[in-house]
Amino acid sequence: MSAPTPRPGILDIAPYVGGKSRTDGATRVIKLSSNEGALGPSPKAIEALRKSAEKLHRYPDGGCEALRNKLAEKYNIEADQIVCGAGSDELITLLIRAYAGPGDEVLYSQHGFLMYPIAAKGVGAVPVTAAETNMTTSVDALLAAVTEKTKIVFVANPNNPTGTYINDVEMKRLRDGLREDIVLVVDAAYAEFMTGQEDYSAGEELVRAGKNTVMTRTFSKIYGLGGIRLGWCYAPVDIADVLQRLRNPFNVALPTQEAGLAALDDDEFVNACVRHNAETLAWFRDQVNAIDGLIAHPSYGNFVLVEFPKEEGKNADAANDFMMAQGVIPRKIGAYGLPQMLRISIGTKEEMEICLQAIKDFVNR
Numbered sequence: 001m002s003a004p005t006p007r008p009g010i011l012d013i014a015p016y017v018g019g020k021s022r023t024d025g026a027t028r029v030i031k032l033s034s035n036e037g038a039l040g041p042s043p044k045a046i047e048a049l050r051k052s053a054e055k056l057h058r059y060p061d062g063g064c065e066a067l068r069n070k071l072a073e074k075y076n077i078e079a080d081q082i083v084c085g086a087g088s089d090e091l092i093t094l095l096i097r098a099y100a101g102p103g104d105e106v107l108y109s110q111h112g113f114l115m116y117p118i119a120a121k122g123v124g125a126v127p128v129t130a131a132e133t134n135m136t137t138s139v140d141a142l143l144a145a146v147t148e149k150t151k152i153v154f155v156a157n158p159n160n161p162t163g164t165y166i167n168d169v170e171m172k173r174l175r176d177g178l179r180e181d182i183v184l185v186v187d188a189a190y191a192e193f194m195t196g197q198e199d200y201s202a203g204e205e206l207v208r209a210g211k212n213t214v215m216t217r218t219f220s221k222i223y224g225l226g227g228i229r230l231g232w233c234y235a236p237v238d239i240a241d242v243l244q245r246l247r248n249p250f251n252v253a254l255p256t257q258e259a260g261l262a263a264l265d266d267d268e269f270v271n272a273c274v275r276h277n278a279e280t281l282a283w284f285r286d287q288v289n290a291i292d293g294l295i296a297h298p299s300y301g302n303f304v305l306v307e308f309p310k311e312e313g314k315n316a317d318a319a320n321d322f323m324m325a326q327g328v329i330p331r332k333i334g335a336y337g338l339p340q341m342l343r344i345s346i347g348t349k350e351e352m353e354i355c356l357q358a359i360k361d362f363v364n365r
Helices: 043-055 065-075 087-099 115-122 139-145 168-177 204-209 237-246 254-264 267-289 316-325 349-364
Strands: 082-085 105-109 126-130 150-156 183-187 213-218 231-234 303-307 341-345
Touching: 043 254, 065 082, 065 231, 065 254, 082 087, 082 237, 087 115, 087 150, 087 183, 087 213, 087 231, 087 237, 105 115, 105 139, 115 126, 126 139, 139 150, 139 168, 150 168, 168 183, 168 204, 204 213, 267 303, 267 349, 316 341, 316 349
Parallel strands: 105 126, 105 150, 150 183, 183 213
Antiparallel strands: 082 231, 213 231, 303 341
């Protein structure tokens, strides 16, 4: 008896696997595997979420009007060019569904976010990678990889998991070098952590300048709202219109919208998160780099890549197993082509001290 056959490409997908949350045998678990907000969500967002429970029988605002207006005011952009989604993941998927199909190519950098190839394969498109230079997006490599089949180019900036970024001049050079019919998506999930880098832009000006660039953002990182799934994008009018037509009618839940609105009002909390991340990340890198044989690479996100020796028993796999047994959960990133490294999210200072001790115990065992 024959069985239903899925569309080509779907069975080629290796399902996305999020960072682990549990480990056996540990009395305390410190999860540093998913780049979640170290200080949790804003107290204002928590209160708004609680109050929203009284309205759970109501459908949410399908157009996220209040949220889009507040985002427009905060970022000085146009509300009708903002589309909200269940995390920026949903918007990435919608963009690929809208602008790529069977046989088309979706281009991204060598160590780019795994959702790009997953979403590409889901519509029968072909994911294509371009080599990076020192774990940093190479504009030259991306432009050289463009073919007549290229429909979308994704650049995560800063990039996860490498933590590197390209400056605004390089991003504009990429846009200028692409055909006008190619959509450039600037995935700026970690933009809020880019303090002090005057040559960085999240991409708003490129969206304003033409009809073919989209900036995606998320509430999952600096705002600590990954559990309720909220993202948004700023797009040219025509692309925003396409996404509004394609998304589900009530794709952002009512509690999510209200928590997001409250989070946007809590600048004091966001500033505290930025300070904590900058200080703790710098301290942690210095401490790891003082350990013989290890390298904690520079990062502009809320995580650090730690490189371990390739020697059996001292490598990243062994370190991961040891740390997991101690209740500290890092992220293995072999799927990103970096098997010799672990990505470690920045948690509280206490969590990072415990993580550091676990690393030292592993090296000195």
